Amino acid sequence: MKVLVTGGAGYIGSHTCVELIKNGHEIVVVDNFANSHPKAIERVKAIVGKDFPFIEINICDTEALDKVCADHKPDCVIHFAGLKAVAESVSIPLNYYENNIVSTINLLRAMEKHGIKHLIFSSSATVYRADNEMPLTEDSTRGCTNPYGWTKYMCEQIITDAVKARGNCSAVLLRYFNPIGAHESGTIGEDPSGVPNNLLPYLSQTAVGKHKELPVTGADYDTPDGTGIRDYIHVSDLATGHVAAIEYATKVEGAHPFNLGTGKGTSVLEMIHTFEKVNGVKVPYRITDRRPGDSGVSYADPAKAHELLNWKAVKTPEEAYADTWRWQTNNPNGYQD
Ligand code: NAD
Numbered sequence: 382m383k384v385l386v387t388g389g390a391g392y393i394g395s396h397t398c399v400e401l402i403k404n405g406h407e408i409v410v411v412d413n414f415a416n417s418h419p420k421a422i423e424r425v426k427a428i429v430g431k432d433f434p435f436i437e438i439n440i441c442d443t444e445a446l447d448k449v450c451a452d453h454k455p456d457c458v459i460h461f462a463g464l465k466a467v468a469e470s471v472s473i474p475l476n477y478y479e480n481n482i483v484s485t486i487n488l489l490r491a492m493e494k495h496g497i498k499h500l501i502f503s504s505s506a507t508v509y510r511a512d513n514e515m516p517l518t519e520d521s522t523r524g525c526t527n528p529y530g531w532t533k534y535m536c537e538q539i540i541t542d543a544v545k546a547r548g549n550c551s552a553v554l555l556r557y558f559n560p561i562g563a564h565e566s567g568t569i570g571e572d573p574s575g576v577p578n579n580l581l582p583y584l585s586q587t588a589v590g591k592h593k594e595l596p597v598t599g600a601d602y603d604t605p606d607g608t609g610i611r612d613y614i615h616v617s618d619l620a621t622g623h624v625a626a627i628e629y630a631t632k633v634e635g636a637h638p639f640n641l642g643t644g645k646g647t648s649v650l651e652m653i654h655t656f657e658k659v660n661g662v663k664v665p666y667r668i669t670d671r672r673p674g675d676s677g678v679s680y681a682d683p684a685k686a687h688e689l690l691n692w693k694a695v696k697t698p699e700e701a702y703a704d705t706w707r708w709q710t711n712n713p714n715g716y717q718d
């Protein structure tokens with residue numbers, strides 16, 4: 382299968398490119414480096430020992446996207462490209478709505494024009510309301526608290542409607558829980574710009590000495606140790622989920638949502654202590670106020686993906702923390718080194 386990967390220089394995209402090639406797919410990658418670095422592409426090529434076409438375009442540019450589809454004739458698209466910082470989406474919402482929604486509409490039009498039948502879309506657990514019972518199933522109530530989340534919610538709806546109207550085509554909407562970890566080679570990983578928003582990048586940068594201490598944002602949640610619980614999934618497991626999703630997409634019609642998570646929750650303090658043990662480092666931390674809008678507990682019921690995609694997360698938290706530390710210590714400044 383020839384797969385067009387949008388946003389393939391990014392964190393999840395780069396790891397998925399590795400898995401796609403390992404599983405015999407041909408890939409064509411596009412990215413505008415809005416939140417990534419060309420080195421990620423070079424390093425993916427080094428890991429797989431293969432070259433593949435990369436084209437630097439903004440996928441909101443209709444003509445540029447049209448040319449890529451005409452030149453490369455993909456059979457399938459994995460659409461990672463998007464802006465993803467929650468706080469930034471609150472301060473510049475129109476940039477988020479424009480980039481994430483226009484790009485998705487453009488892609489759907491290009492797919493129809495070029496007869497590309499299958500789409501795998503990067504959605505998020507953020508589409509679920511915080512007051513659902515746990516674990517979250519694909520039928521849990523949806524609703525968002527920030528513009529970033531609404532772009533995912535709206536794109537899911539747009540894709541579902543477009544696929545239904547077009548007929549004889551399919552989309553898999555992958556709702557990721559909390560991606561962590563890095564490729565075992567330590568050569569590709571998460572490279573947040575500025576101060577990280579997410580827990581594990583902040584934790585590993587604290588361990589390497591870039592921050593004095595890790596703020597533990599809330600220790601008064603209704604959880605065993607009071608800190609927030611999330612479903613952290615190794616990025617390489619997420620990547621294999623995309624390979625499974627392609628196979629499924631070729632067998633079905635219509636749009637189908639799937640949770641990609643482990644089904645297990647981990648608290649902030651559990652993560653800190655296990656990270657310290659696995660990597661033999663100290664992580665200084667301080668309890669602070671809750672982050673506004675944060676929920677206490679979120680974890681997936683991944684049964685639908687087990688059953689229909691024949692996919693399961695297999696990597697342990699210990700592997701994820703060791704892989705993150707290898708990436709962090711080999712690349713203290715991410716791809717800038
Ligand atoms: P990322 O920022 O590392 O990767 C996204 C890539 O898309 C970047 O390389 C960026 O340069 C590119 N991009 C953005 N807009 C573009 C455009 N208009 N044209 C071309 N390229 C563009 O993010 P990620 O963590 O790899 O996430 C991938 C996808 O998964 C995103 O859609 C994100 O919203 C979604 N997601 C991420 C998480 C997470 O916690 N990382 C969780 C749930 C969902």
Ligand code: UFG
Binds near residue numbers: 465579672
């Ligand atoms: N946390 C800290 N200190 C920090 C950062 C986070 O204690 O410096 C805590 C949070 O309170 C939460 C947990 O660590 O309990 C995880 O926080 P993250 O920011 O890493 O993850 P979230 O679940 O809050 O959000 C992430 C992405 C969203 C995405 C969601 C579901 O940021 O965009 O996962 O995929 F929608």
